[in-house]
Amino acid sequence: MRMLVVGAGSTGGYFGGRLIEAGRDVTFLVRAARKARLQADGLDIVSPFGNASLKPKLITATEIDGPYDVVLLTVKAYSLDAAMKDFAAAVGKGTMIMPFLNGMRHMDVLAERFGAGTLVGCTCHIFASIDEKGRIVQHNRLQEITYGELDGSVTPRIEALDAFMKTGAFGTRLSRHIRRRMWEKWILLATLGSSNALARGSIGEIEAAPGGTHLALRLLGEAVSVTRAAGVEPSEAFLDTARTTLTAKGSPLTSSMYRDLQAGNAVEAEQIVGDLLARGRKAGLDLPLLGAAFTNLMVYQNRISATR
Known part of the structure; x- marks a missing residue:
């Protein structure tokens, strides 16, 4: 399974980085300036669960070479329209889009653009920020992602996603009540x-x-x-x-x-x-x-x- 993480800020960078640590195939979709900085300095995580210094795979929108199995969407809600244009080429027939955004409006917008069948419901809980050195700093021990099919079913694709996410690096939960x-x-x-x-x-x-x-x-x-x-x-x-x-x-x-x-x-x-x-x-x-x-x-x- 290949995952594209859209955004390498405090939330996407943290969870994407922990998945990379666990050996998962993760690529970050970032802007050119963020790519240059991460290529030069790496992705650094400071956390009560252990620090990490990583050299992740990085691409910009023009470098997407085809569909990914999972698109993990970690941008702010007001950046959604721009983000959809950037990652559109990464969405294929079997792609799952798992958004970390808050509220429910983004689900309607994503369904209209890519189809309701691409969506996986999700909630994310973490308190992290990027410090003056560009490091991702986790401020407490809260780190959990809950996900599931919006209709409450347990499908082969959600079981595959669950296996991919279960690394032991953070809390995960497959829910039949994600909505x-x-x-x-x-x-x-x-x-x-x-x-x-x-x-x-x-x-x-x-x-x-x-x-x-x-x-x-x-x-x-x-x-x-x-x-x-x-x-x-x-x-x-x-x-x-x-x-x-x-x-x-x-x-x-x-x-x-x-x-x-x-x-x-x-x-x-x-x-x-x-x-x-x-x-x-x-x-x-x-x-x-x-x-x-x-x-x-x-x-x-x-x-x-x-x-x-």
Whole structure:
């Protein structure tokens, strides 16, 4: 099995690098500048599970020589259109596309471009970044990928993918409920990001402020109502964990979207909050807090877009 990892940032670089360590056939699709840097310096991982220095196979879009068995899509949602053009030549009749993107809009876009049969559902959990030396730094021990067929079946191709991914280098899980898991992750990301954006603080700071817990739980309720309107019922175990996570005293937790906002970078506001809001309104739901959060984030997003 051959895998093409689209993007060699903190997430794609980490998981792709660990697969290379395990002897898997992995190639990174990158821009010319990123290729030059990785060729010169290598791909370095700094992790509590052990550091690694690798010399991965690297190609640019014009160098794709034919279809791959798996395309692991690890770009930000706002880069999806450009990425699809870049990796299109790598998608053949039997190719599986496994996206690490958040929300659900990307699944519709990818299905329209490449066909629904190419898609594998997936959720990814890791906290990593690229430091000033260009190294991928893993900040805690969370590293798990869950994947599965969107209809819940266990097919020969998903079993082959499962065997490919099971290296022992990170957690993997083949799920028969991947669509629900994707929605659950979206609920948590939208609630966390909206809470951070509206209150401009971490979960612990929000909890300590008057009305903070109420804000977080109301946002969670709005996100869950959209999910249920879409015909997906979150598990009680997930909801219990979400309530605890979003109201934990002293928690430093923030969303990656909020960290991007603090750093002055583009944010996935439309994909994580805006699309959830649009789906809910289409279903006739009243979502005042998600609406306020989306307006807040888009004011920021429009401001930085105007300066670039």
